[in-house]
């Protein structure tokens with residue numbers, strides 16, 4: 001395959017590059033390094049890195065004309081400043097349209113998009129079925145939902161994966177890196193009173209291998225274990241891993257205004273349609289992430305919430 005990966009320097013993008021380049025596929029990564037880092041991308045044959053924004057339509061046209069991709073993985077997203085609606089719109093809507101139209105002109109065999117579970121807003125039922133209405137209320141959720149709608153309205157061979165919290169190398173968002181970093185530094189923590197589902201990177205890569213095949217059915221899929229766990233459950237695995245005995249209980253605080261109390265995606269329809277199922281359970285998933293931090297450390301932590309939450 002000749003794969004364009006937007007947001008290739010990000011957490012998922014860089015893991016996909018490490019998955020596909022050694023397997024002999026040619027990859028062109030486009031990234032503006034807003035939250036990704038150039039240094040995570042290896043200088044190896046089979047990988048070309050272009051610095052720039054997907055909001056720049058001339059750049060996107062040039063990249064597609066020069067590289068002639070057969071497949072596109074659209075992983076670029078803006079979220080780091082919840083008040084910066086212009087940037088979220090430029091990347092998540094205009095940028096998505098630029099990439100989609102270039103991909104359509106080049107007749108790619110597959111376009112894979114990644115969607116946030118925040119597209120569902122405050123869910124009316126948990127676990128959230130893929131048929132649940134989309135009711136986003138944050139800039140990130142609203143712009144990503146508009147981007148996904150443009151993609152679904154296109155003639156592209158599109159798969160949009162609505163993702164649980166994916167763990168894996170370089171994870172720099174959410175409670176796992178936050179607790180690990182703070183506890184190692186002897187700092188206090190709190191847990192927001194929320195429930196999430198976590199998916200191991202190996203399970204994410206296995207669903208990617210299925211949907212990158214042109215034979216897989218187009219559509220929108222929840223990608224998750226369906227196993228909702230509290231942030232306190234995550235905290236307990238981190239403290240046990242670090243061998244920390246607390247002298248007083250960790251405070252549990254209500255979710256912030258732009259946070260969602262419970263986000264657990266129902267993967268049943270995905271399991272049926274794609275014949276895919278997550279293999280790693282909750283504790284193994286979190287532990288594998290912590291072992292990675294033991295070896296490599298935690299970088300700067302990003303958040304799409306207005307105040308960093310644990």
Ligand SMILES: NC(=O)c1ccc[n+]([C@@H]2O[C@H](COP(=O)([O-])OP(=O)(O)OC[C@H]3O[C@@H](n4cnc5c(N)ncnc54)[C@H](O)[C@@H]3O)[C@@H](O)[C@H]2O)c1
Nearest residue numbers: 007009010011012032033034035036053054076077114166
């Ligand atoms: N990781 C998860 O658990 C998760 C969950 C739900 C959805 N997603 C979606 O998966 C995708 C990847 O997420 P991630 O966790 O790897 O995040 P990330 O921040 O690590 O990666 C996003 C990448 O996009 C780049 N980027 C931002 N704006 C850009 C622009 N205008 N032009 C080019 N590049 C730009 C960033 O620099 C970064 O490298 C996103 O679309 C996100 O919405 C991820």
